[in-house]
Amino acid sequence: MIKLMSRQCILGVLVALLSACAIGPQPLPDDPAYAPVIPAATEIPKPNSGGIYRPNFSVALFEDRRAMRVGDIIAVILSERTQSSKTADTEISKENAISMDAGTVLGVVPSLGDYNLQTAINQNRELIGEASSDQSNSLSGSIAVTVSEILPNGLMVVRGEKWMTFNRGEEFIRIRGLIRPEDVQPDNTILSTRLADARITYSGTGDLADANKQGWASRFFNSQYWPF
Template identity: 45%
Template sequence: MVAGGVLLAGCSSTPSKPFADDPYYAPVVPSPPVTQMDVTGSMYQASQAGSLYSDIRAHKVGDIITVVLSESTQASKSANNDITKSANLTLDPINAGGRNVTIKGVPLDLQYKDSFNSNRAADADQSNSLSGSISANVMQVLDNGNLVIRGEKWITINHGEEFIRLTGIVRSEDISPDNRIQSVRVANARIQYSGTGTFADAQQVGWLSQFFLGDWWPF
């Protein structure tokens, strides 16, 4: 059974590793708008996109928005379980005809005592934080004006690479004038921070250890 489980664990498919230039995170390059040049003798053309007074905040597909990562989570949990149980039974010597009933000269009586005490305690404390920034592309403009954003950042360090990936939905009203938005204001946010290479592989558990530490191990 153990050998069969080891073979199943070894043959199980593993998810593909993240890689740079993933098409899913590729930026959107919008098609250039067709502009009509009007000969008016002026340097300013009203038909050209943009304005001296236009907002630079991201608002259309292909625009870039900077997300300021300021994530911090903390969770704690404690549990106490105390169970006490006891039983005591005493049966005095049986008397019949004014005399104790005996078996081979030993009075017939019974004494029984039982006690059970269980005390369990468990504590768990976990905290995580992530700070930095990442620029993402506007992938889609929804009918209500919200923007679907997606982006990634890869950093090569020695023999490995670290990356940050982010997807989510933001409101145009939450974007600051300098085209920034806090990560806490990104709806349906998916933030992934991990790495690849030698350093990341050293932290992975081998497939045989995964079997012995997994749910399939019966002991």
């Protein structure tokens, strides 16, 4: 029974260790969630000598070339800046004092051998905590995305990714979000701050990215599973 409990304790510790130190899959190019949508090829209609209009053939005489259909390309200008600051101070103190006087019996303090019954207890508790956090991020550049879907209310779903390969690894940018057709500029650009429900990811892989990561042991000792 004791051996079984020991094995269960060891198994529990190993599960907590693996769950705290699990490494997710490395991102790879050509993720289907960010792949461009290629519209179906339009069949060229047969020649019609009766007029200039042809069915199922776009004739845009009075409209610009702004993106408005599935598969069109839009350049997203990255202009993201965030800054946050937080400070917290906590101080708790508590003092307890208990004193019990056993009194006297016939002028003698009651005792048990070498110990008397008089008791005095003093207890002090003190907790002082201080935390400070200051974070600032900035992201600039541009990335071309494609329109993957047109919603019934006219909003366009865009998505795309850009991978750059260097001698020490790769860096990538991924974007998904919703945009309004009227926010698209005549040159088919839009600010990233105009994206609704935006998902912007900037990260990298390779030697430089691995050098900035903690080892599995450090992640465990800094995780919530370490009890001390």
